[in-house]
Amino acid sequence: MEKIFYPEVGETLWREKLPCGLEVQVLPRPGFTKKLCYFVTDYGAIHREFTMDGVSYNAPAGVAHYLEHKLFDMPGRDITGEFAALGAIPNAFTSYDMTAYYFSCTENFTQNLRLLLEFVTTPYFTPESVAKEQGIIDQEIGMNEDNPDNRLFELLVQTMYREHPIRTPILGTRQSIAQITPEVLSACHRAFYRPENMILCVVGDVEPEEVAAIAQQMLSDAPHPEVTYLRSWQEPVQTEQKLVSERMEVSMPMFQLAFKSEPVGRGEDAVRRELVADLAAEALFGESSQLYLQMYDDGLIDASFGGGFETIEGMAMLIASGDSRRPEAVRDAVLREAARIAEEGIEESDFLRMKRSALGRRIRGLDSFESTCFRICAYYFAKYDYFRLPALYRQIGREDIRQFLQQTVTQDSLCLAVIYPNEEETI
Amino acid sequence: MIQTISILPGVTLRCFRDDRFKQNSLSLQFVRPMQKDEVAMNALLPAVLLRGCQSAPDLRAITLRLDDLYGGAVGAQVRRVGDYQTTGLSCSFMKDQFALSEDQIFAPMLAFLQELMFHPLLVDGAFSKEYVESEKRNLISAIAAQRNDKRAYAGAQMIRRMCKNDSFGIPRLGEIEDVEAITAEGLYAHYQKVLRESPVHIFYVGQRQPEEIAQLLKPAFASLDRNPILLPEQTGYHISDPSDEEEVMDVAQGKLSMGLYTPITLRDAAFVPMQIFNTLFGGGMTCKLFMTIREQMSLCYDISSSYHGSKGIVTVAAGIDHDKAALVRQEIIRQLQACQQGDFTEEELRSAKEALLSQLRSTHDSPGAIEGYYATAALSGLPLSPEDYMERVEKTTAQQVADAAKTLQLHTVYFVRGEG
Structure with a gap:
């Protein structure tokens, strides 16, 4: 691993690009008990149009967030419960342009790390569980509708932007999420959860080389699909409605x-x-x-x-x-x-x-x-x-x-x- | 790990020495009894102090001083700790070692904090009317804005009813009419009373020596005409008549709030089992309420419970569909009864303990968490260090958790229902 010292901020960062394409960065924090680990993909709510191995896709609004919820499902297992038993608190968030999965713990770090890498790279979507999630996300949309800050931002960007997908809420709409199927989720997972599209970052008193070794061992070197995605939009700098x-x-x-x-x-x-x-x-x-x-x-x-x-x-x-x-x-x-x-x-x-x-x-x-x-x-x-x-x-x-x-x-x-x-x- | 120095009678400095952080943090708290007639003044006071002191008489002058000190931050700190309310200032600022050339931050920052606290801008022998009126408007807006967050609003309405006879029912920022009644002269007289008679708790996190900090702070307190009072002891929940109410509002999602009480407070031996119960019941990601009512039954987006250990109150909050209130209430009670009967698995108990332990182990990893734990423990009467606390968690049995749960009684329910 490459080790870089930054004297102006008093930090030392370890980094490596693994053979599978994943970027690993570790910031050791000796003397602290807490360890924080992020596993993040360069993919968010606005990335809905893409081509994978020559096939074009146009995913329904809200799919990145839906996928974030559903990745916690594993056949016959309760992932949150497994983290909890290891004393870790797992969580995730979807923003407009990234999706992050993370946990913090004080003990059992390497086991928690394995669990994080495992569940994020293991898609498992059944028609029943995908349908059930709709009820939960419907409620989340309802909660956002009652939040004035949230509503205000939506109003603003819908008025200001004509082409950019920020016009649509991160959660999608009740109509758009109804179109999400296991097939859609699988396609998005294959397209955007490739190791070369992701970073694993740890802050805490851990062994950097060990983090890289575990990631290399857990992630597949198998060839990944060819993906390009729409990341820029023709948008005038002028606003029409003021x-x-x-x-x-x-x-x-x-x-x-x-x-x-x-x-x-x-x-x-x-x-x-x-x-x-x-x-x-x-x-x-x-x-x-x-x-x-x-x-x-x-x-x-x-x-x-x-x-x-x-x-x-x-x-x-x-x-x-x-x-x-x-x-x-x-x-x-x-x-x-x-x-x-x-x-x-x-x-x-x-x-x-x-x-x-x-x-x-x-x-x-x-x-x-x-x-x-x-x-x-x-x-x-x-x-x-x-x-x-x-x-x-x-x-x-x-x-x-x-x-x-x-x-x-x-x-x-x-x-x-x-x-x-x-x-x-x-x- | 904590070093305690009595700077003067009634002025206590607690220091957590640590060189791992890039910043220093210090809070200066005056402790008051939580009382309806002064709660709004205590909430307003630090906001007015932060509008101007003699050497930096307006907001911009204050910000410029702080910018010169490498973006140091000074904030108002008003807290409820059981039957007490604290009012004062806190600051955090970069360590000198990261400054360019030989710039000093530590001593000038402590001096500035004291100027803000002890030498406010005075006009005709009182606070500036303009500042007081403008901060009253801010505080009134903040009180009114509590309505915007419907979940918090439902919780506040529930507590107000459940705690009619308890200091816990006094809103943390006061009532709008209490704020309106405050005058610049009245607030200044109150400020002088606070300086004269309140016990002072100072908390520092950073690498400096406690003696150095004591020396920098002592002259300001020594020059005050102090006559510190003894605060009454903290008490548990004072019961009133139960209530069960609904309010109709223009909301997409209903907000349910339930309040329960127990004689167990953080001053009791059964506190730790009670805390574990709460984590298992509604405090963690794998808790019963979340796993059944959200995950299995899809009845809500969020649901959680909190244990207010200084009072012995457990609150449950849920965001639900309007027509599901009866069903959700029934299920919450069913889950409580399950806990009371010891109907939870070894794994659920272990997860709850691990969640608590993990949180306690990382207490020492952030200046805010350190200050929050020790400063609150000292005032609320929690007799445990994080280490003792963890040991108790490990030793707690399933029976003790069920026994703690059995002491809970449902008292008050408040439901904000949509029009649709």
Whole structure:
């Protein structure tokens, strides 16, 4: 295994690309009892169109999430129970562009690791169990429908995007999940759960070589199908409809204000653009910005306000959200302030302070097993090494921030989504 | 592992020395009795302190100071611990060793925390009216927003009814009308009272020496005119009349909340069996409620139970179809009775124990978990270190778990039903 030391963050990472194609990365944490292990595929809710060995597929919305639920099934076995008996807590999540299976444990690490690798690579779908899952996912969809933050985001992206599959919820819809069959699940599993499409990452006091050896032993070297999948969409940066709203049972109007941006892609330039965008968001409406204080003092926003740069494969946006009685005034204030910064730029001392702060928060974040493990995987798929971020910060100048705001925060690319309280509702 | 230093009478510093983390964490808590007439003020106080101090008089000045300290974070910390409420500030910040050149973070950060805590911005001898009014609006919005999360809302409505005669029934942030009644002068007078009479609990996680921290903090407390009170002892659940209610709301999914009580609190020997019962019943991924009501019967998406050990209350929460409430309630009770009769397998018991043990073993793996465990244990009266706790878990028998379950009585049910 290759062993890399990063002095700026005080971390040592072990990595290896196994013969079967799987990437293995281990971050040893001597002195800690907890071990966290992620097994992740570069596949999420938006990856529905693909070709496998020359055959084209167009999978129903929600299949990645459905598959995540069903992979926990094994013939005659209770996987969650087996983890529990080994003292581990297994879980999984599906996002727009990745699916992750993970466990944390303090003991029996290698047994838990074997179990994780086994169940994720063993598809087992029966018509009965696939049909039964529909009831459970229907309930999950119902729960999401009652969640105003969730509903607000759906409203926003459905209004902003024409082609990108972010228009459809990760869970799919009641209609789309009804079309999911064992055959669909098997095809998606074969296409996207190939070792070369995945990463195994462990954070904790473990033996890196042993992790790689177990993975090599458990995963098949057999040839895998040829797969290509649709990962970019023709999407104008301009938005057509600038405002959308709905009513729900909430106590106060909630808004999300977003500005459409070009997708960042992968590699160092992409990650650099992300960091620039994060700093730009901070300069524009972060807690240290003039605008934040002004809006807070004017009662336009409250402590619920926040925002940043969101990137999902094939799309990116600068987004701010919160509760406000006057969401349109927030939108106007953000536009005005972006225009001012684009005109005047930011002070060098302010810029250095922002970078120092961002770097400090990243370094503190390394104390969290969860966020570190997640970031190692996400940055691997983005084709960049997470622990090299401090060097990337040094390359960024304040002019980058000004340019980004000038290009992104405009009337052309914006959309404001609001959920107002039901009319009879009073506080 | 914990070193305790009494800085002054009524000011206790607890330190967990550890060099594995990249950051330092420190919390400064003033302990109050949980009382209806001051709960909202205690919730509001740290939010107002975080609006401005004499050396950093507004939000932006505060954030700029924190940005200079490499993005150090300061937050309001308001907690319910049994019959007590704590109010104060907490901070976490990067270790000096990762700073560029010779920048210092530790000492300036502790100094800044004390400026925020002890030297607030004053206008005409009280807090700034503007800040108080603006934070009142925030707090009122936060209280009102609790309605947005229907699961939490159903749980809060249930507890409010079940605990009419108990401090547990006082909402953690107070009532909207209590917040509305607060004035800048009233809050400032309360703040002075808090500084004068409240026991102070300070908790530190990091590599510095306890003496060094004591020395940095002592002058501020020594300069206060302190007369610390003795807090009343923690008590168990105080019963009131049971209730069973339904509320109709515009929701896609019904939210069921049930409350049960037991004389067993975390101060009792049977606490550990009770905790194991809860994990087996509704606390873990393989618990009875989840495995039967969700996995086997597909009656809900989520279902879980929690044991509030400082009071001896067990709550059950479930998201269900509107017409399934009676069925789900019946099944929850059936699963409880199974536990009471010892009708669970050796494997179920083992899984529950393992889940608890795993959680306890990793207590020392994050600064937040360390602070959460020890600071809460000290206030709630939990007499066990994580190590003692684990030993008790290992030794607990199936009979002890069933016996603990037998002490539970169903008290109150609240159901939020959709219109459809």
